Amino acid sequence: MKFYEYMAYELIEKIKNKELSIQELLEATFQRIEETEQILHSFVNLSKDKALKRAELLDNELKKGKKIGKLYGLPLANKDLISVKDFITTCSSKILKDYYPPYNAFVIERLVEQEGAIHIGNTNMDEFAMGSSTENSCYGTTYNPWDISRVPGGSSGGSGACIASGQAILALGSDTGGSIRCPAAFCGVVGLKPTYGRVSRYGLIAFANSLDQIGPITKCVYDSALMLEFISGKDPLDSTSVDVKVDNYTESLKNPIDKKILGVPKEFFGEGVNHEVESTVRKAITKLESLGTEIIDISIPHLEYTVATYYLLCMSEASSNLARYDGLRYGNMSDNLSGDVYDVFSRTRGERFGPEVRRRIFLGTYALSAGYYDMFYIKALKVRSLIKNDFVEAFKKCDAIVCPTMPSTAFKVGEFVDDPLQMYKADILTCPVNLSGIPALSIPCGFDSHNLPIGFQIVGDYFDEKGILNIGFQLEQELNIYRRIAPVTKRGK
């Protein structure tokens, strides 16, 4: 068996039992990356030398009987918008071409410094996390390891692809409107978007700060629970992180779920949802029923407004969050410095931001402008609270909501590049979760006729990551497809 056919928790046991050294694991990891990276392009920058040195160091510590953290040197791929000290972090944008953060994000401190994971590199993404396909990257597209003519989803496409193809064991993503769950669904891996405030955003480069949340992308639910345990909790440096008890997620995975009531929202199976996706998800729901859960019909009546609401809000916030990129203090300034400071700022931003980022900054600026603010921004906030309320009502009736993650399986590279609206619509089943701030898990539940993975979404109440991981784990065991490794080959056109 190859190292990447093992789950993270299994590799930890092997390292603990001295069946495998951390150096062997890391060397094999970079070997796998070398074999596949030219095809997939999951990474934007690798940290090979440093990672191998760290592996050697950790092996030595381990030999001496020292504690090296609970992740035992497992290779961690990091999305290119989570700050790693002294490692180039660019958000896949030209404007941050030369940016080396002088500090670690909270999650990096926890996973790498505290628990001993090894950062192996940063993964590709849509520029500033704006996209659902990883095509909007200044480094070029990442390809789906199940079919390299297709996108891996986005915006955390590199993280999704690297886990699916065995280039890494653990990965971090960020989810603003579905950016963890979409690539998890398209790449056939497990993606978790925690409750807003569950994981500190300190060091996460903001796209839309009221929606962004960091989460794990892993091969299985157990690994997801393991990572979540380490990255959850109140961080004094993130005022929006919440001081709610962190559950022992891994321990509760095996709890029976036969007392649970699961809600199936009819709107999530509506127009636009692919038939194969629908039937596969419904089959998985039947499996859950066979495990003893009660399945009920529920309604999220405002779902049809979520895409419009989501895009108004995320663009408004983005227009503000991205205002700091003027090239003056860090990053990359235009080569042409003629004119006054406003000329240089405008030219820098015009040249260094990609077209999708520019579009969102324009639209967001417009929505926040005097005379339009009430009509767009305030209105969107009102609808946001209606959508939130739909979920609050739903969770009075059920313990979790089950539905598809994406309306379709992975689409072709280039298919929607010129049709942003179609691309935006792909977020319809994921972005209501961000608008509400609740957690959601995507796990693979089957494959379509093109052998492309289908994502199954389990949405939980505020801070009930424990509940959705429990349901996800039980379903995963029942379906038993989680050990499949993507072939990394080209398929039919």
Place this chain on the structure above:
Amino acid sequence: MNNQNNDVIIGLEVHIQLTNLKTKLFCSCSNDYRGTEANSHVCPICIGLPGSLPVVNKKAIEFATRLAIALNCKINQEFWFFRKQYFYVDLAKGFQISQYNKAGGKAFADEGNLAIKLNSHKKEIILNRIHLEEDPARLVHKGSIATSPYTLVDYNRSGVSLIEIVTEPVLSSPEEAREFLKQLKSIVQYSGISNLDLEGSVRVDANISLKGYERSEVKNINSFKEVERALRHEIIRQKNMLKRGKTLIQETRHWDDKRRITISLRTKEFEADYRYFPEQDLVPIEINDIFIQKVKDKLPEMPSERSRRLQRDYNLSEFDSDNLVLDKDIADFYEDGVNSDASFGPNEYKQYCNWLMNDILRWLNEQNKIIKDSKLHPHQIVDLIRYVNDGKITSKIAKTIIDDMMEGFSISEILEKKDKKRISDEDFLKKLSKEVIEENPKIVNDCRDNPKAIEALIGRIMAKTRGQADPHIARRIILDLLKQFGLIE
């Protein structure tokens, strides 16, 4: 419509730095940027590095609460910070974290008032609101902005706490504005939140209009002293415009403190749209009654209360006590002094006040010092008053030793050192008096008709002794001699 006696309408927006805070508003960098190496007090948060997040300094909330209470404002119990968005080199994030009282936002506190007195006429200045925000970075130029070949940015100031105090447009003259700022400065000092004597700790924007005409907003007034000057200039400019039959337009003007004129920056249609919206990296700030009460309980006596108490306890006039309390350090000094001598009564209280508010304050102003920086001890003035009242030195001599007192020397030391003990040796003074009478026959002659002429003779004796002769003894001896010589009755 060329009315030369237009009523003047002034509203002020006063920005004060909370210089007494230890750290900045949203990070733990030192707040004390003055005199530091450029860009040495910075961190990912205050230079707005990607991924950094603000965390509210709780002490800043407490300081703002103190001021809001002192200014009788209504504190909002829950509010969001807002982002005020514009591009400029001094703004690290492309927005300033501030507050906004529209678009669903609330100020830190609304309303409020501050009483002023001008020529013994009392007036209540109504406030609109106060709010809390972060200071942008400091721009450094070589020489003037216009001629500097570069602009350097020092982020040490970026993120320092500012409080903005907005008045209603109720001030009707530059003098009223001056009085308002004088009282505001006093309250800020008493609240313990800031030292407004520090360079750059104050910035004022002023809205000025003549009744019935458009207003202009004058920005960049960087000290309280400049405000009166800028307002005077702007009022004259507006009146002159009307005199010449020109139209006043709503515009933003810049106070050029070198040339002492206002210059048009932009007119209304080019006003920036700041696209205010909530800062969601912070949670709403909650200020409950218990917190407010706690702050209130710890708040020291404010100047107006103190003035009333000083009138009561020390029998001072309203005028004296109002002046005395204006600077808290001076008032503390006064109370330390007068309370250190149990034998002091109303006369001494008044004398102490006079010495402090006249001679000592004049000395401080001339030296451009504050009382805390001088070596003067409150008890020295007590000694001074005792020496004078006991007849050991004259008031005139007392005034000549202020310089030495300010250096911290005790009065006995000074008198010893300078040998300025009063000359009361009768034989010596008799000899001197004889000389003076001989040397000034004309004055002596005048003494026959004018008893006051004798003062001139005493003056001559004082001159010969460099002020050290005891004037009482000198007078008696002169009178005796004049009588003895039969020059007067």
